[in-house]
Amino acid sequence: ELKVEQNPLFLSMQEGKNYTIYCNYSTTSDRLYWYRQDPGKSLESLFVLLSNGAVKQEGRLMASLDTKARLSTLHITAAVHDLSATYFCAVEGAQKLVFGQGTRLTINP
Amino acid sequence: DVKVTQSSRYLVKRTGEKVFLECVQDMDHENMFWYRQDPGLGLRLIYFSYDVKMKEKGDIPEGYSVSREKKERFSLILESASTNQTSMYLCASSFPEKGTQNFGPGTRLTVT
Numbered sequence: 001e002l003k004v005e006q007n008p009l010f011l012s013m014q015e016g017k018n019y020t021i022y023c024n025y026s027t028t029s030d031r032l033y034w035y036r037q038d039p040g041k042s043l044e045s046l047f048v049l050l051s052n053g054a055v056k057q058e059g060r061l062m063a064s065l066d067t068k069a070r071l072s073t074l075h076i077t078a079a080v081h082d083l084s085a086t087y088f089c090a091v092e093g094a095q096k097l098v099f100g101q102g103t104r105l106t107i108n109p
Numbered sequence: 110d111v112k113v114t115q116s117s118r119y120l121v122k123r124t125g126e127k128v129f130l131e132c133v134q135d136m137d138h139e140n141m142f143w144y145r146q147d148p149g150l151g152l153r154l155i156y157f158s159y160d161v162k163m164k165e166k167g168d169i170p171e172g173y174s175v176s177r178e179k180k181e182r183f184s185l186i187l188e189s190a191s192t193n194q195t196s197m198y199l200c201a202s203s204f205p206e207k208g209t210q211n212f213g214p215g216t217r218l219t220v221t
Contacts, residue, residue, distance in 0.1 A: 033210075041215075042213060043199070096142075096154055096157060101149060
């Protein structure tokens, strides 16, 4: 059974700092997604990572995938308040997505 | 842009009531999904559908059923609502062959 774990689950940081969210999964998969959710809103797709070594970047967010380690990272560079949200990773398995628990990120001015 | 809409943003129902949650997408997606979201548990898949009149159980189907009579519409039914079904319900749709899922705004259901 595919399991997906994120850490940390809660992260409070200052503007301007760098940090990384980790997403580990338990069985082989060749497709991983990152989503963002603002409070009271739905999920917005950020990245799709399709192969080992894949790296995607948009603004201050960069996601990478290591399929051999079954690990994806979401790196935040020089955080700004607007990035405060909950971030989910999701892994494709058996025709459906399995989501991590989510990481609630709070960036303080 | 893909648009996925859900019939209600907030819903309050009593224990034992039959509850219908409706989801409509406008991008001709074959795949549609229903999730529930609870704090600390992430999203859990209730049911999904790959075609009209088709349905597959997800990870937590107990207490729920679904209906897909038209391609654009996927309904989630709580046959007899219970308090442990109080949750945020999210609908999503995608193309087949592992397309990115696009989510609706969610329905926050409270069962009292």
